[in-house]
Amino acid sequence: MSDPVIEAAQRALDTDWLEAEDIAEAAAREALAPLKDIHRPVPVAQGPNCCDHCGDVWPCETGYHIYTDKELADE
Incomplete structure (x- = not known):
């Protein structure tokens, strides 16, 4: 079973972000992306x-x- 939170965090970590707050923001945006699609x-x-x-x-x-x-x- 997949976990959308873990998947969003993984996608955020796959970027070149250097600061913790940038990683947190990227993870939140990734988590919200499916809702923006609908x-x-x-x-x-x-x-x-x-x-x-x-x-x-x-x-x-x-x-x-x-x-x-x-x-x-x-x-």
Whole structure:
């Protein structure tokens, strides 16, 4: 059985990060990547974008937790 946390940490350690905080940030980004694949904005012809996964107005509640403010502003 796979462990997503261990897999994300391994991917982060495979980079050339030198500082512990850089490794921690990279690991967190790797762990959130699968959620970003499913919680993403989808254009709607009439009205605001919605979340591809939950159908809520974008950004959805999960989107606020997994995207940076800059990423949300660029959407």
